[in-house]
Amino acid sequence: MRDGAQKSVAGPAGSAAPPRSLRADARRNRERVLAAADAVFAELGPAASTEEVARRSGVSIGTVFRHFPTKDALIEAVVVGRLTTLALEAEQLRDATDAESAFVAFARRWIDLSASKHRFAVALAHSGADVATIRSANPEVGRRVHDAVAALLTHAQRAGSIRQDLTAADVIAILAGASHAQEHIGPDPRQRAHLLSVTIDGLRPR
Template sequence: MTATRPLRADAARNRQLLLTAASQEFAERGFDVSIADIARRAGIAKGTVFRHFPTKDDLISAIIVDQVIALTEVGERLLDAPDAGAALLQFLTTAARELRQLDLSFLTGAADPAAEVVETEQRLYATIHALVDRARDQGDLRPDITGTDVVALMCAPNHVVKSLPDASPDLWRRYLGIIFDGLRPQGAHPLPHPPPLPL
């Protein structure tokens, strides 16, 4: 199998411009946005888009993969932190901030994700489960909290803020604090429903 050659500096720059422009266009206008609009926003010729991403699905998959890899690398670095509870909170803070900046919540609607997307998501889920297990073992999380619970809550601060008019840019931090307090063992009451199946 032939090794993949690294992108030239200008090609790598164009690819990043396209990913940023596409994520912004999709977030603002949905999946029906045209490749021409994405190219215009990126300041790149339409043909350059197709050289990097032959289809719109390829472009969507690339956005997902880049975002998931970045979050996973943050989590993996935090797995060695001595304070597991603080490490999990730092990860969730980074995730909420980055998801807000890139506004990738629209990607949950992508159908038939590519194999690379599924693989990178599974790597992220495994990292989150490991962070949660460490925090729970150290007594920083209530014993009935699972990694899947935290995966489900990861985007919640931004979802809450989007429903509020005239929200300040950092309001998501308030709701992340409320969520994380709910994960702590202090003052916890039994949950009224069992956890979902693992992701």
Template sequence: MMAPSAQEPSAEEAAAKGPERPRRRRADAVRNRERVLAAAKAVFSAGGTEASLEAVARQAGVGIGTLYRHFPTREALYEAVYRREVEQLGELAEALKGEPDPVEALRRWLHSNVAFVATKKGMAAALAIAAHGKTDLAAFSYERLTTAVGSLLARAAAEGRIRADVGAEDILRALIAMCYMNDQPGWQASVLRLVDVFVDGLRVPPRG
């Protein structure tokens, strides 16, 4: 049997290298998708519904064809950004359970929600289109966010740090009201101050 030449890999080498390229392509695709989502969040937050997908592709450093392979429509991209933000808020709540001060953990989570609302404001019209007929999108958001803030509230109340008569829905309604009643430039800084006042108002005064 003729030995393989120096230029030709052996069968064993070919078998070993075979899966490498597909794996690399899959890893590249995952990275590109995450870059597009991160860029879309920034672009949509700044430019609203008129922000172009070309601007998202430029921000992500990918070609427009790559963007369309992952997200064939503007609505599909908006929905993916929205779901990603909600998931990250859920993950943040889990991480904040380890914070020593439960009230500050709640404050930090609410601050992060202000940035989420800024993104959502920029996508409001397209999200309405994306969500039309998709009750699962609203249900997903409601369940994930109420569970997240509910866990932080329960811990703070159990330790006697905040009032126990305020629920997750109360917190989210108050946050939404603060965010959507402020549309002027610099509204986020104003809302963050209001959030701080709101959280301080939830505290149980120390017994003297």
């Protein structure tokens, strides 16, 4: 199957977590494919070919499609992997001594990672896949992100660094919007830093 083949929303093969039944070598191949796909799609966009992903991961195109039967499944797995990374990083930061610095560090990381995640989501929507279906197929990832952000937010609110009237859903929505804005302004680091500063200032107590 190639990029022009009929696309479908991925099932278990599109999950970021590999099936437990995979042999060690197959698991390593899957991880190499995902790492290469993340880099390729971030650099070239979701229109990049699966052949390029195979080349960079050092495996055959058949191996790529053995783990991810469609290109949509591969893109979905990259998105889920990025969300999992965000959740893990929030969990690691939530008990930091400096709650404000931890919150700002997470916000910056969210925006950096999520900008390309939005491009993946747009690519899936254009291909006919239902992004809402993808989210519902991975509810544990969404819950983990929400719970990790909620804990990080509560820590910062208790320290008086962030407005008390914000919820985790508010923060996620604001950071998602800032991610779109980062895409709009481009790669200039000064503009990105300024946008992040404005976003964080809006979250601080009045």
